[in-house]
Amino acid sequence: MHPRIRTIEDYHAAYKQAAEAPDAFWAEVAEPFTWRRKWTSVRGGAFSPEGQSTWYDGARLNITENCLDRHLATRGNKLALIFEPNDSKTRHVRYTYRELHQHVCQFANVLLNNGVEKGDRVVIYMPMIPQLAMAVLACARIGAVHSVVFAGFSSTAIADRVNDAGAEFVLTADGLNRGPKQIPVKSVVDDALQSCPGVRRVIVVEHLGWPVHMQEGRDVWYHNEAENASTTCTAEEMAAEDPLFILYTSGSTGKPKGVVHTQAGYMVWADYTFRNVFQVEENDVYWCTADIGWVTGHTYGLYGPLLAGSTTLLFEGVPTFPDAGRFWQVIDKHYVTIFYTAPTAIRSLMAAPLDHVLSYSLSSLRVLGSVGEPINAEAWHWYHQHVGKGRCPVVDTWWQTETGGIMISALAGVTPSKPAHAGLPLPGVQPVLLNQDGTEIEGNNEEGYLAIKGSWPGIIRTTWGDHERARQTYFTPYPGYYFTGDGARRDADGLYRIIGRVDDVINVSGHRFGTAEIENAINQNQFVIESAVVGYPHDVKGQGIYAYVILEGALPASHAEAQVIEASIIETVVAEIGKIAKPDKIQLVSGLPKTRSGKIMRRILRKVAEGETSSLGDTTTLLDPAIVDEILAGKK
Structure with a gap:
């Protein structure tokens, strides 16, 4: 196996080799696995206009072996x-x-x-x-x-x-x-x-x-x-590019899309990232709290740990039952050494009395991880100080369902780690910042759209039954790049900080929902004619869902009547998608800010939801500027 990254010098050497001689690098990484037949080429088709990649083509294997x-x-x-x-x-x-x-x-x-x-x-x-x-x-x-x-x-x-x-x-x-x-x-x-x-x-x-x-x-x-x-x-016996799984994720349209990962590339990427990010040792007991229903549970709850021959912990419960000390009780009980959870869970446990953490020793812990969304500095410090006792490195991992595994992260105790920053890219990952016209932004202390240049083993292969959708979503916006849909900043040290979605997707507790998907659900409700949904900062979930809703008839005459309608709307969303997507705030409105061509000005709705009402910009070009004043007056 390619030598494990143990020092910052190892990291720079591996990163350089993966960039300059990728075929040799990834062949060496893949060598120790059990193959029924070796590959004829390491990688191919990297970002052709069709948006297709192959890895270890010609190889035959079974991931469970x-x-x-x-x-x-x-x-x-x-x-x-x-x-x-x-x-x-x-x-x-x-x-x-x-x-x-x-x-x-x-x-x-x-x-x-x-x-x-x-x-x-x-x-x-x-x-x-x-x-x-x-x-x-x-x-x-x-x-x-x-x-x-x-x-x-x-x-x-x-x-x-x-x-x-x-x-x-x-x-x-x-x-x-x-x-x-x-x-x-x-x-x-x-x-x-x-x-x-x-x-x-x-x-x-x-x-x-x-x-x-x-x-x-x-x-x-x-x-x-x-x-x-x-x-x-x-x-x-499976071919390297046979599908392994489909995992449905929300996009900016209403219909969830089935992200497809294949056998060999996903296997190599899951194993390589798991070992190096968490600096895994033979006797580690590893716990990823994500449900297997999400990609984190696939790659780092199941496949990654088992590929590496580790011990993985599966937990049926929730962090607050029977009390807010449950996570810490489980860590002490099973001598967990590596703990990987979501900022949402950390923030909800921060709100509980500190005794819930201080009652447990947590002395077995060696590495802490965070996943699903950027972890804010306050939660990072609480996690590092009270859970890690100031001695455990925190890896704040950035990746997506579509990337198959971690893309940008500190490697525990090896590469630089900074609160609220994901850190440096893994070997084989070439992130770039683009401006709106697709030009690469050079240098540090810059921000732009985050895209990835070149393929990597865990890259999405297609969307099930509709390859054109994959091409349009990820490879068409900026030809020659994989477009992440996230904005990012590169700081003075070259560390990446993710600063949120740049498309119509809301990240709720680390789970992505397309605004169109939630709007489609709301619009199924008997009382509703039209809706617009935006994200806003939420203390626990990272982003909350704020829905502006136009009703079939007049606005309700009383608060009680409004409550009945809002409860009915929430019920509809829960029935259509699930509780995880229910709006946090619903504002009933008589209209939405639209341009003369009928486009909803979400920028204005987002600012109102965020409480940034002093910088709404020019509203005179709207079809009905007065509607903005009405929305401001009724803000939740």
């Missing part, structure tokens, strides 16, 4: 997975690499026995339990394409994803625990599948022991199917 089989001889009895349940009084479960391998093979055989074949799409809507990890790996084992949907999305959102992926198989559970609540997962799936005629089989894991409706001929219990399923299963 690299996550599991190749560790059996030396790490067979090492812990691979620790499962910490929602209820702190329920016993945790541990799986060695050998045990996990057997469970994955058994799950793979259940899939095969139920008709799943190589290339089939399998949608997984499950709680954070060991069977979710096993299901993902079982799909990869037999060459089926997994598409995990976060088990907080609504039935409508599930149906959209099942139909878009053309999935004939759904894996789910009877229910899930989330803090003090229990949620009937299977019934949400049943609602979704009423509009998914293509689904042939639903496999249900028993988790809560709840009675659920089982549709004859379609639904089967996993435990019944597993009774006679073998615990050995030959891994399917």
Whole structure:
């Protein structure tokens, strides 16, 4: 394997080699993996006008042989997975690499026995339990394409994803625990599948022991199917560029897009970034708190740690149950050494009394990480001081669903780290700042649109069933570059700081939602004619959702009437997308600031939501300038 980066000198040498001799560099990185057949070319098609890249073309492999089989001889009895349940009084479960391998093979055989074949799409809507990890790996084992949907999305959102992926198989559970609540997962799936005629089989894991409706001929219990399923299963041989998974993410249009990652490049990138960013050692116990329904859970909850032969912790619960000390209790209980979480979680725990942190020693911790959105300086200092006790490096990682893995970050204790800054790019990543016309901005102390020059192994390959959408979104805005949609600043030391989205996307608790997607949902409501949604700074979530809504009739005459309508709008958004996308503030308005050509001036709405009302700019060009005064007067 390419020598691990241990010093700043190592970093500069690796960065230089990856830039000057990328084929040799990435061939060396990939060498130690288990390959059925080696590649004929390391990379190809980097940012052709079609926006396509290939990595390790011609190679044949199976990613699960690299996550599991190749560790059996030396790490067979090492812990691979620790499962910490929602209820702190329920016993945790541990799986060695050998045990996990057997469970994955058994799950793979259940899939095969139920008709799943190589290339089939399998949608997984499950709680954070060991069977979710096993299901993902079982799909990869037999060459089926997994598409995990976060088990907080609504039935409508599930149906959209099942139909878009053309999935004939759904894996789910009877229910899930989330803090003090229990949620009937299977019934949400049943609602979704009423509009998914293509689904042939639903496999249900028993988790809560709840009675659920089982549709004859379609639904089967996993435990019944597993009774006679073998615990050995030959891994399917896959081509390097065969799809591994589809993960749906919001864009600036209403329809979620299925980001596709393939086998070999994603594997190499997940492993390389995991080892180097977190400076992983053999005896580390690593905990990424992200749900596997998000890309962070894929790359750094599951694939990255297992590729590296690490011990990864899976947690079913929430950070505040039974109290705000739960994260810290779990860290002490399992001697967690590397902890990777979201700024939203950190900010919500900052609001709790400090005793919740100070009651625990946290002496096992060695590295802290942050993901999902830029971490603000105040949260960074609290995290560093109270969780890391001033001795653990903090890696503030910037990356996206589409990048497959971390792109810009400090390498723990090796490269410079500064509060609110992501840091330096990883070897193989060439970030640039562009001005509006696409010219590169040279030098430090500059800001612009963040784009990436040149391909890297984990780059998005396409959007499922619609390559043109991928091309238009990522590769057409600035030809020759991957366009991130983020603005960034390069400071005096060349460190990158992400300063937010430059398109119509809102980052809520580290999860991206297109404004159009939320507007589409709001507009389904019976009372609503039109809406406009913007993001605004939120103390806990990073960005909140502020919705301006025009109603069918006159504005409500009373506060109580307005409350009923707003509650109804929130209900509609929850039904269409899920609770995670519900607006934080709804302002009922008689009109929106539009140009004479009918374009909504979101810039004005954003300023009002942010409270920056002294710098609205010229409003005289609007169709009805008076509407701005009305909106200002009614601001939430």
